[in-house]
Amino acid sequence: MGPVLILGGTAEARALAAALHADGIAVVSSLAGRVANPRLPVGEVRVGGFGGVDGLARWLTEHDVAAMVDATHPFARRISANAAQAAPAAGVPLLRLERPGWTPRPGDRWTWVDDLDAAARAIPGLGTRVLLTTGRQGLPAFAAVDAWFLIRCVDPPDPPLPARHELLLDRGPYTSAGEGALIDRHVIDLVVTKDSGGALTVAKLDAARERGLPVIVVRRPPRPGVPTVTSADAAAAWARAQAG
Numbered sequence: 001m002g003p004v005l006i007l008g009g010t011a012e013a014r015a016l017a018a019a020l021h022a023d024g025i026a027v028v029s030s031l032a033g034r035v036a037n038p039r040l041p042v043g044e045v046r047v048g049g050f051g052g053v054d055g056l057a058r059w060l061t062e063h064d065v066a067a068m069v070d071a072t073h074p075f076a077r078r079i080s081a082n083a084a085q086a087a088p089a090a091g092v093p094l095l096r097l098e099r100p101g102w103t104p105r106p107g108d109r110w111t112w113v114d115d116l117d118a119a120a121r122a123i124p125g126l127g128t129r130v131l132l133t134t135g136r137q138g139l140p141a142f143a144a145v146d147a148w149f150l151i152r153c154v155d156p157p158d159p160p161l162p163a164r165h166e167l168l169l170d171r172g173p174y175t176s177a178g179e180g181a182l183i184d185r186h187v188i189d190l191v192v193t194k195d196s197g198g199a200l201t202v203a204k205l206d207a208a209r210e211r212g213l214p215v216i217v218v219r220r221p222p223r224p225g226v227p228t229v230t231s232a233d234a235a236a237a238w239a240r241a242q243a244g
Ligand code: NAP
Pocket: 007, 008, 009, 010, 030, 031, 032, 034, 047, 048, 049, 050, 051, 052, 053, 055, 056, 071, 072, 073, 075, 076, 077, 078, 079, 080, 082, 134, 135, 137, 194
């Protein structure tokens, strides 16, 4: 039987690869290739798209994949939809590993929106100096918004970008002290984020709460109905049983 395929690009995917690798289970982690210098998981790594549902199904069959774990980011819609179709087509068991979303705490001033366009529309009523942390893709949604943006992302984004902005290339994890200092230095009065969840990038929400700042939170997109766990440990137990 062949390897466990992990669709990755997240900290949870790296934790899962490490756990299975430590058990001596053959693992291949797959990355999209979007980030120039990605954090790499232990074990074998392949990079680049598969070529849609058919390409992924073919890859699963050709590599005799024992099981597939979709551990991609909560906002990576297409690859998850492809996995949900390709797995049954190739007769490969599929599990979704998805970290829980963030939940507001007392003092939070969050506005939930459905997508980046709605986030852009909500900005004018809420702030004028925006910390924008929604990632490199999708920034054109904010191009016409009349506000100043501190755009933080891992790699340089493509235009169009908002007319008034500063670019900050950085990658978590972040601390609330560091996020607070960034907010204060740039006189930020609004934070815009996806509901990515997890501990690595939550500090901006703590810093915003401490300062009483509003936050626009983009809801997660709907997902295919695939059995789902929320921790790398649970996914490792499932994968061990499949590879067993
Ligand atoms: P997406 O829109 O769901 O996927 C677009 C296409 O990219 C897919 O159809 C697939 O191409 C390829 N692809 C995506 N993830 C892949 C993977 N892990 N391995 C191989 N091919 C992959 O994806 P996205 O939102 O651009 O995210 C790309 C990657 O970045 C994912 O691995 C995700 O975990 C990570 N990431 C995304 C976000 C985010 O906010 N979206 C944030 C942090 C990290 P083919 O159809 O040719 O197979």
